[in-house]
Amino acid sequence: MLNGAKRWIGNAEIADVLIIWARDEEDGSIGAFVVEDPRNTPGLEMSNIGGKIGKRAVWNADITLTNVRIPVENRLAKPRSFRDAGKVLILGRVGVAWEAAGIASAAAEMAIAYARQRQQFGRSIASFQLIQHKLVEMATEVSLMQMLCLQVTNLIAQGALTEGLASMAKYNNARKARYVTQLARETMGGNGLLIENHVARLMMDAEVVYTYEGSNEINLLILGRELTGISAFT
Numbered sequence: 001m002l003n004g005a006k007r008w009i010g011n012a013e014i015a016d017v018l019i020i021w022a023r024d025e026e027d028g029s030i031g032a033f034v035v036e037d038p039r040n041t042p043g044l045e046m047s048n049i050g051g052k053i054g055k056r057a058v059w060n061a062d063i064t065l066t067n068v069r070i071p072v073e074n075r076l077a078k079p080r081s082f083r084d085a086g087k088v089l090i091l092g093r094v095g096v097a098w099e100a101a102g103i104a105s106a107a108a109e110m111a112i113a114y115a116r117q118r119q120q121f122g123r124s125i126a127s128f129q130l131i132q133h134k135l136v137e138m139a140t141e142v143s144l145m146q147m148l149c150l151q152v153t154n155l156i157a158q159g160a161l162t163e164g165l166a167s168m169a170k171y172n173n174a175r176k177a178r179y180v181t182q183l184a185r186e187t188m189g190g191n192g193l194l195i196e197n198h199v200a201r202l203m204m205d206a207e208v209v210y211t212y213e214g215s216n217e218i219n220l221l222i223l224g225r226e227l228t229g230i231s232a233f234t
């Protein structure tokens with residue numbers, strides 16, 4: 001029987017199958033349990049979380065499980081520990097690092113195109129040194145984000161990616177996506193505040209990326225533990 005609550009679960013309300021990670025109270029192990037047909041499962045309630053400022057195309061649900069019965073064969077055979085759950089998160093964090101790079105790259109491209117065509121004081125704003133500084137910062141950070149992603153992705157192929165390096169990619173790129181999207185927004189002045197010009201939307205998407213797949217604080221602590229051999233988690 002599954003009991004508990006989960007928050008922010010992506011696309012849960014439209015999923016045909018849910019995989020619920022939960023602790024087995026009998027032996028303390030962590031397991032992954034497949035819930036088939038979740039919308040028609042007694043004891044399982046889902047509700048959409050409205051009012052999200054970023055990544056609005058994705059639905060996120062609050063889920064409560066009250067004595068949800070599933071067949072014993074629906075427990076996945078291999079996952080038995082928190083470390084096993086962590087293996088899923090490691091790959092997820094690399095994916096989110098790529099996502100952050102994509103968000104930043106789109107914002108930088110939009111800002112460069114805007115700066116080239118926007119005229120102020122009879123000149124393109126791209127001709128102002130302070131604007132070029134923002135454009136160079138954005139282009140440089142995006143390139144660094146992409147290179148870090150390439151590196152950790154190659155490490156996956158070599159079977160050499162560590163938990164800490166996956167966290168490093170997510171930690172760095174989530175922060176940099178915030179920075180780059182804000183610079184892009186600034187570059188576009190008032191027009192950067194309009195949803196129709198997309199950069200503000202990317203800025204809000206970067207806020208979501210900053211918090212999910214392990215908040216930045218948690219990824220920092222994972223990398224800190226790997227670097228020092230000492231856990232600073234409380």
Ligand SMILES: Cc1cc2nc3c(=O)[nH]c(=O)nc-3n(C[C@H](O)[C@H](O)[C@H](O)COP(=O)(O)OP(=O)(O)OC[C@H]3O[C@@H](n4cnc5c(N)ncnc54)[C@H](O)[C@@H]3O)c2cc1C
Nearest residue numbers: 007008009010060208211212213214215216217218233234
């Ligand atoms: C849009 C969105 C989509 C999501 N999708 C999914 C999903 O599909 N599946 C899923 O399982 N989860 C999902 N999540 C959940 C996400 O992983 C959590 O929101 C995230 O882990 C942070 O947890 P929290 O929101 O409860 O914040 P809290 O845990 O309340 O944290 C609040 C603040 O305290 C900090 N903090 C917490 N604990 C510590 C600590 N020990 N040391 C230092 N600082 C700490 C956090 O870093 C954060 O800054 C999603 C979240 C969002 C916002």
